[in-house]
Amino acid sequence: MTPPTHDESSGNALGARLNWLRAAVLGANDGIVSTAGLVVGVAGATEDRSALLTAGLAGLLAGSLSMAAGEYVSVSTQRDSERAALSEEKRQLREEPEAELEELVGMLTERGLSRAVAREAAEQLTRRDALRAHASVELGIDPDELTNPWHAAWASFLAFTAGALLPLLAMVLPPEGWRLAVTVGCVLAAMVMTGWSSARLGAAPPGPAVLRNVTGGALAMAVTYATGTLLDAAGA
Template identity: 80%
Template sequence: MTEPTHDEAHGAALGSRLNWLRAAVLGANDGIVSTAGLVVGVAGATQERAALLTAGLAGLLAGSLSMAAGEYVSVSTQRDSEKAALAAEKQELREKPEAELAELTGMLQARGLSREVAREAAEQLTERDALKAHARVELGIDPDALADPWHAAWASFAAFTVGALLPLLAIVLPPAHWRLPVTVVSVLAALVLTGWASARLGAAAPGRAVLRNVVGGAVAMAVTYAVGTLLGVAGA
C-alpha cells in the first residue's frame, strides 16, 4: 500500500477546513440570536442607550467566554481520550506485535482488500509507522493532528463575538425610534446568510435551513421583547 496521495491529503485538509467553517458559522449564529434576544428584550423595557449597551456588552462577553470555555473543556476531553487511546495502542504494539499485525490485516480486509494484499499492506504500514497505521485505520485518529483545545476556544470566542456585534451595534447606533426595526431587519438578514452558509457547507438544500434560522431568531426576539415590555410596564 502506498502513502496517501496529494489529492487524498488535500481532501482531508479540505474536510478539516470545512468543519472549522461550519463551526465558525454556527458560533456566529449563536452570537446573533442570543445577543439579539437579549437586547431586544431590554429594548422592550427601556429605550435608554446606556442600558442597551450595558446589556449587549454583558451578553456578548458572557456568551463568548462561555462558548470558549465550553469548547476548551470539550476539545481537551477529546484530546485526552485520543492520547489515552494512542498510549494503549502503543503498549499493545510493543507487547503483542503479531496479534496487532493480524488485527490490522483484518481491518484492511474488511475494507475490501484480498487476504494477501491486506497482509502485505499491513506489513508495509507496520514497517513505516505501526502506531500511525493503527491510529488511522483502527482508531480514526491522526497522531500528527490531534485536536487543539486553545485553537477551538479562540475560534469559538471570535465567531460568537463577531455574530454578537451585529445586534449590539444595530440596537445602540440608530436613533431611538429606529432601533428596534433596524435590529430586527439586520438580525433576520444575518440569519438568512448564516442559514444559507451552514447549509451550503454541509452540502444541504438551503431553503429549510434558512427558514429554521429565521423563524427561530424571530421567535426568540418576539418572546424576549414581549417579556421585556411586560416587565417595563410592571416596573413603571
C-alpha cells in the same frame, strides 16, 4: 475499501476544515440570536442607550466566554481520549507486535483487499510507522494532528463575538426611533446568511435551514421584546 491514500488524507483535511467552518457559522449564529434577544428585550423596557449598551456588552462577554470555556472542555476531553487510545495502541504494539500485525491485516481485508495484498500492505505500513498505521486505519486518528482545545476555544470566542456585535451595534448606533427596526432587519438578514452558509457547507438544501434560522431568530426577539414590554408596564 483501501488503505488511506493521499487523496483520502486530503479529503479528511477538507472535512476537518469544513467542520471548523460549520462551527464558526454556528457560533456566529448563536452570538446573533442570543445578543439580539437580549438587547431587544431590554429595548422593550427602556430606550436608554447606556442601558442597552451595558446589557449588550454583558451578554456578548458572557456568551463568548461561556462558548470558549465549553468548547475548551469538550475538545480537551476529546484530546485526552485520543491520547489514551494512542498510548494503549503503543503498548499493544510493544507487547504484541504479531497480534497487532494480524489485526491490521484483518482490517485491511475488511476494506476490500485480498488477504495477500492486505498482508503486504500491513507489513509495509508497519515497517514505515506502525503506530501511525494503526492510528489511521483502526482509530481514525492522525498522531500529528490531535484536536487542539485552545484553537477550538479561540474560534468559538471569536465567532460568537463577531455574531454578537451585529445586533449590539444595530441597537445602539441608530437614532432612538430607528433602533428596533434596524436591529430586527439586520438580525433577520444575518439569519438568512448563516442559515444559507450552514446549509451549503453541509451540502443540504438552503431553504429549510434559512426558514428555521429566520423563524428562530424572529421568535427569540418577539418573546424577549414582549417580556421587556410587560415588565416595563408592570413597573419592574
